[in-house]
Amino acid sequence: MLLSAHTIAFSSIPQRKVIHSRSHWTEVETTRLIRGSSNLRFITRSVSKEGNTSVESDVPFPIDYIDLLKQAKKATELALKDGKQLMEIEFPTAGLESVPGDGEGGNEMTDSMQLIREFCDILVTPEKARQTRIxxxxxxxxxxxxxxFEGAPFKLDYLTKPSFFEDFGFSEKVKMADRVKPDDELFLVGYPYFNVNEMIVVEELYEEAVVNTTRKLIIFNGELDRIRTGYYPSFFYPKLAALTKTLLPMMETIYYIHNFKGRNGGTLFRCYPGPxxxxxxxxNKYFCVHQQETMPSLKEVALDILPAA
Structure with missing residues (x-):
């Protein structure tokens, strides 16, 4: 079995944290990453399609990041059991109610790195750790x-190498077939969104090392909504735009949180296999105002669903 039944142990002792800008790292003292108000109890209620019956949902909105990681672990276990090979986990790291842009980019990447460590610690059993490549x-x-990841047996790897032209968006390509090993079973890719080439390399990893194998691949906080929403113009980024027709349709989003602020604010939430x-x-309570089996577009949620709720 790939999955473990470990409990999460989070320390309140200050940890070493690195704020980075891709070209350098600066160490600063910081308190533990995990945030959230543990004294608040969130209750999620979902409304039936007929709109006249409310029932308590099986998976409520998480109360903090400890709760979130437990939910994401369970969703991953169920997805793996169902044979999913390509999966996405996406949630804000600047606070459970934050939106893109609330946190500084380097901080968000560092937070994601620490959360990946905590997630892998509770997901992967010790005997399978060396078959897990991050x-x-x-x-x-x-x-x-x-x-x-000091003390952890996971294999740590990379998608690209910096180059002289890094400031212009160029990096040295790494051939994925040369990076993986025969005993690898699970790949987890952390936040591949800073450079547009990173997700293209992820597609190569999927095609060369996952397709037609029993391996699994999880993309962790990849900000794939940038690709879904056309943030990158297809005229300038044709390979990236093509992912909406090649890689993304093959993907199962198993855990997802996206917040909307403003007068018609709200949250789009999914925990596999739920709707x-x-x-x-x-x-202090969350109520469901709409649900469906397929992922709605962010535009649809912001302009149609939330204003009508």
Missing amino acids: FFPEANEVKFARQV WRVLRKVG
Whole structure:
């Protein structure tokens, strides 16, 4: 079995944290990453399609990051049991109610790295740890990751190497077939969104090392909504835009949180194998105002679903 039944042990002792800008790392003292108000109890209620019956949902919105990781672990276990090979986990790291842009980019990447460590610790059994390869966007980040993952037997790897033209968006391509080993069983790719080439390399990893094998691949906080929403113009980034027709349709989003702020604010939430739900917070409780089996577009949630709720 790949999965473990470990419990999560989070320390309140200050940890070493690195704020980075891809080209350098700076160490600062910080308190433990895990945030959230543990004294708040969130209750999620879902509304039936007829709109006249409310029932308590099996998976409520997480109360903090400890709860979130437990939910993501369970969703991953169920997806693996169902034979899913390509999976996505996406949630904000600047706070459970934060939106993209609330946190500084380097901090968000560092937070994701630490959360990946905690997630893998509770997901992967010790005997399977050496068959788990964790990819970070570039080689420089693996150097710091070895500190974050100190004592863990996971294999740490990278998608790209920095080049002289890195500031212009260029990096040295790494051939994925040369990076993996025959005994690898699970790949986890952390936040491949800073450089547009990173997700293209992820597609190569999937095609060369996952397809037609029993291996699994999880993309962790890859900000794939940038690709889904056309943030990168297809005229300038044709290979990246093509992922909406090649890689993304093959993917199962197993855990997802996206917040919307403003007068019609709310949250798009999914925990596999449950439906996609649009939540609205009233006081300290979350209520479901809409649910469906397929992922709605962010535009649909913001302009149609939430204003009508």
